[in-house]
Structure formats: structure tokens, C-alpha cells
Amino acid sequence: MTGARELWARYLEQRAQLGESPLVIQGARQHPPESPDRVPAPEAAIPPTTPEPPRQEPPRAESDAPRPSRSRSPGKKPKAGPRWKRDMPPIPPRGMVVTAATSDLFSEDPLKEASLDAVAAMIHECTQCGLCENRNNAVPGEGPGDALLAVVGEGPGAKEDETGRPFVGRAGELLTEILAAIDLPREQVYICNVVKCRPPSNRKPQQDEIDACVPYLHRQLEILKPAVILAMGGTAAETLLGTRQSLGSLRNKVHEFRGTPLVVTYHPAALLRNPNWKKPTWDDVRIARQLVDNRG
Numbered sequence: 001m002t003g004a005r006e007l008w009a010r011y012l013e014q015r016a017q018l019g020e021s022p023l024v025i026q027g028a029r030q031h032p033p034e035s036p037d038r039v040p041a042p043e044a045a046i047p048p049t050t051p052e053p054p055r056q057e058p059p060r061a062e063s064d065a066p067r068p069s070r071s072r073s074p075g076k077k078p079k080a081g082p083r084w085k086r087d088m089p090p091i092p093p094r095g096m097v098v099t100a101a102t103s104d105l106f107s108e109d110p111l112k113e114a115s116l117d118a119v120a121a122m123i124h125e126c127t128q129c130g131l132c133e134n135r136n137n138a139v140p141g142e143g144p145g146d147a148l149l150a151v152v153g154e155g156p157g158a159k160e161d162e163t164g165r166p167f168v169g170r171a172g173e174l175l176t177e178i179l180a181a182i183d184l185p186r187e188q189v190y191i192c193n194v195v196k197c198r199p200p201s202n203r204k205p206q207q208d209e210i211d212a213c214v215p216y217l218h219r220q221l222e223i224l225k226p227a228v229i230l231a232m233g234g235t236a237a238e239t240l241l242g243t244r245q246s247l248g249s250l251r252n253k254v255h256e257f258r259g260t261p262l263v264v265t266y267h268p269a270a271l272l273r274n275p276n277w278k279k280p281t282w283d284d285v286r287i288a289r290q291l292v293d294n295r296g
């Protein structure tokens with residue numbers, strides 16, 4: 001019944017729209033033509049098909065923009081403190097203790113109470129071993145006299161021989177990054193090697209060369225009195241500790257060199273060859289850093 005009424009209503013509307021006179025039927029309700037929408041079309045209930053344009057938010061200044069975080073879940077507070085202190089390894093147990101006296105090279109030398117600069121001057125003139133023959137520059141070491149950390153490597157490479165400065169090649173750049181990562185900028189660290197002249201073809205220094213040169217290192221450490229010594233690589237570790245033990249067995253211990261804590265780790269050049277050693281090295285240098293804090 002309702003359908004029939006609607007058909008009538010449309011029919012009457014169409015007539016009205018075409019200008020025809022309205023039909024008057026007894027008993028039927030006529031809808032005035034001037035208000036056709038009194039009979040709703042089905043589509044009248046459908047929202048306008050042309051959507052309103054989306055509201056344009058005013059552009060946000062870049063500094064206000066939230067920065068996406070890849071690792072932090074919402075609501076999680078960032079960890080406080082420097083990066084090197086996060087998940088820090090504990091201080092390992094005590095290792096070897098070295099109490100030997102300074103070498104005879106300096107025992108009757110007028111420079112016994114010398115400064116680091118005076119020792120460096122001796123090194124530049126040194127002919128105690130065959131490594132002097134091919135050197136362009138001796139590399140005594142560098143760093144402030146009040147450095148809390150002393151880094152000891154093996155010997156100069158080509159770049160060091162060329163410049164007269166320690167750890168300036170690729171391995172040196174990595175060392176600089178490592179030191180920066182533990183908040184000890186390179187400029188605050190004393191850096192030197194076991195031998196002060198470059199072995200040919202970057203070979204490992206021979207024992208007689210080490211024996212001839214190590215008194216300079218001993219004297220530098222004696223003058224410097226650092227809070228911590230970081231021996232990087234097997235040659236530095238073996239020489240300072242007077243042992244033939246492997247680097248792996250010397251790691252993760254706090255040795256003592258004439259009263260100064262000594263930590264052993266990989267040489268940066270070794271890290272360039274084997275990135276798997278970066279993690280243990282990162283732990284070792286953070287142990288050394290903790291010891292610096294404890295002693296400084």
C-alpha cells in the first residue's frame with residue numbers, strides 16, 4: 001500500500017514539475033508541487049557525495065616535529081647517563097703484578113728526573129737498535145703530562161713514521177673514536193708505543209729491539225704516573241707484563257704495573273681486520289674508563 005502511495009506522489013510531482021495542473025482525486029492526499037521534497041527520495045538519506053576537503057593543519061615547524069624513534073617504545077623513558085656506562089661490564093678480578101725497577105738505561109743517566117720532552121729528545125737521537133737505520137721520524141709519543149690514561153701500542157706504522165706522531169693511520173682514527181666514545185678525548189690521553197721507530201714492512205718488533213727500546217717506555221710511564229695503562233695488542237701486553245701468555249688470557253683482568261692498574265685489549269689494527277673483536281674491546285676500554293674514574 002505504501003508503495004502505491006509513493007508512486008502516486010511521484011507521478012503528481014512530475015506533473016507539477018512539467019507545469020500540468022494537479023490532479024484532484026477524492027480521498028487522496030495531494031502534495032503541493034512547490035514542496036516536492038516532502039516525499040523523500042531514497043538518496044536523500046545519503047550524505048553529499050562530494051566530501052568536504054580535509055582540514056588543513058598549519059605546517060609544523062621542523063623543530064616541533066616529533067622525531068621517529070626506531071628503538072624506543074612509546075612512553076619508555078630514555079636511559080640516562082653517558083653511552084659507555086650502559087650495561088657496563090663489572091671490574092674484573094686482579095691479574096698479574098709487575099714490580100720491576102726501571103731499566104739500567106736510565107739508572108745513572110743525568111736525565112733520570114727528566115721530563116717527557118727530554119725523553120722524547122733522547123728518542124729522536126737514539127741509535128740503540130737497528131730500527132734507527134730506516135726511520136724517517138722517531139715517534140716518542142704524545143699527550144698531556146697529566147693524562148689519567150696512557151695507551152700503549154706496538155710500534156709506529158708508515159703514517160706514524162712519516163709524521164712522527166703515534167696512532168695517526170686508520171687504526172689511529174679508530175682509537176680516536178674509541179676514546180671519544182668513553183668520554184676521554186684523545187687530547188687528554190697519553191699515547192705511545194713499545195718501540196719508537198718503525199719496523200720494516202710493519203713487522204712485529206724483534207725481542208732485541210724491544211729490549212733496547214722499552215726503557216724509554218718505562219721512563220715515560222714513570223714520569224707520567226697515569227691512573228690507568230691500557231695495553232693495546234699482544235706486544236704491549238707481553239712487554240709490560242713480562243709474559244708470553246696469550247692476549248685472550250690476559251684480557252678481562254686488572255693487572256698492576258708498578259702500582260698502576262693495567263688493562264689489556266686488542267690493538268685497533270686488529271679490530272680493522274676482525275670486527276668480532278670490537279665488542280670485547282668496547283668492554284675492555286670501559287673497564288679502563290671505570291678505573292680512571294675510580295682513581296682520578
Ligand code: SF4
Nearest residue numbers: 126128129132197213
Ligand atoms: S726503536 Fe727505540 S731503541 Fe731502537 S733506535 Fe728507535 S728509539 Fe732507539
